[in-house]
Amino acid sequence: MTPHNEAEKGDYAEIVLLPGDPLRAQWIAENFFESPRQVNGVRNCLGFTGKWQGIPVSVQATGMGQPSTAIYVHELLNVYEAKTLIRVGTCGGLTTKVKVRDVVLGSAASTDSAINTPVFAPYTFAPAADFELLKAADDYAIAQMLEYHVGGLVSSDTFYLEDPAKSYATLAKHGVLAVEMEASTLYTLAARFGARALAICTVSDCLVTGEEIGSEDRQSSLDTMVEMALTVATQ
Numbered sequence: 001m002t003p004h005n006e007a008e009k010g011d012y013a014e015i016v017l018l019p020g021d022p023l024r025a026q027w028i029a030e031n032f033f034e035s036p037r038q039v040n041g042v043r044n045c046l047g048f049t050g051k052w053q054g055i056p057v058s059v060q061a062t063g064m065g066q067p068s069t070a071i072y073v074h075e076l077l078n079v080y081e082a083k084t085l086i087r088v089g090t091c092g093g094l095t096t097k098v099k100v101r102d103v104v105l106g107s108a109a110s111t112d113s114a115i116n117t118p119v120f121a122p123y124t125f126a127p128a129a130d131f132e133l134l135k136a137a138d139d140y141a142i143a144q145m146l147e148y149h150v151g152g153l154v155s156s157d158t159f160y161l162e163d164p165a166k167s168y169a170t171l172a173k174h175g176v177l178a179v180e181m182e183a184s185t186l187y188t189l190a191a192r193f194g195a196r197a198l199a200i201c202t203v204s205d206c207l208v209t210g211e212e213i214g215s216e217d218r219q220s221s222l223d224t225m226v227e228m229a230l231t232v233a234t235q
Helices: 022-032 066-078 131-143 169-173 183-192 215-233
Strands: 015-018 034-040 047-052 055-060 084-093 103-111 148-155 176-180 196-206
Touching (some): 015 066, 015 215, 022 047, 022 055, 066 084, 084 183, 084 215, 103 131, 103 215, 131 196, 131 215, 148 183, 183 196, 196 215
Parallel strands (some): 015 055, 015 084, 084 196, 103 148
Antiparallel strands (some): 034 047, 047 055, 103 196
């Protein structure tokens, strides 16, 4: 147990999906897991464990942003001995080629956060996805004929910006595809503690065109992400 998690050791599987939203974690458990059971409810940041196609799997909400994500990821890796962590969430496209409802597989994740500065100074660490997970997700997307992209994400600590497209323009020029709020910390901690990690994100809006998807499309996109994540993680 930890100050943020009431689960006992052994309550989490080695494979954990990481949505930000606690209700999304519950939805994943109820719709994809066999015999799901809740293992964490502290602060309503829900966690569940069950099986998928006979393989033990878990899901744990992280909340929004890197400080919150860092707490749950650190504890999953160091207290609960998780080995494979896959973020399933949404992102905002930074170029016109990344369209709403597309899937982005984050090969690496830049950030504007100072969360790692005390650890890596004077260096700037470049956190990246696990290659085997990334390759498996790429193969899955091709086989399923999905509209998807592989490339960089940027994990920002700020959601509301006066001119988001302008703020991220330099990153977009350097090939960064989309913005979200968690992947960089996930990749950093996975690298630090020898785990596998991948961020799979659906484009919910485009910061360049202003296009957005509705709640129904978000739900169907979540189906695709969860199925991809579970398939890739359990191979």
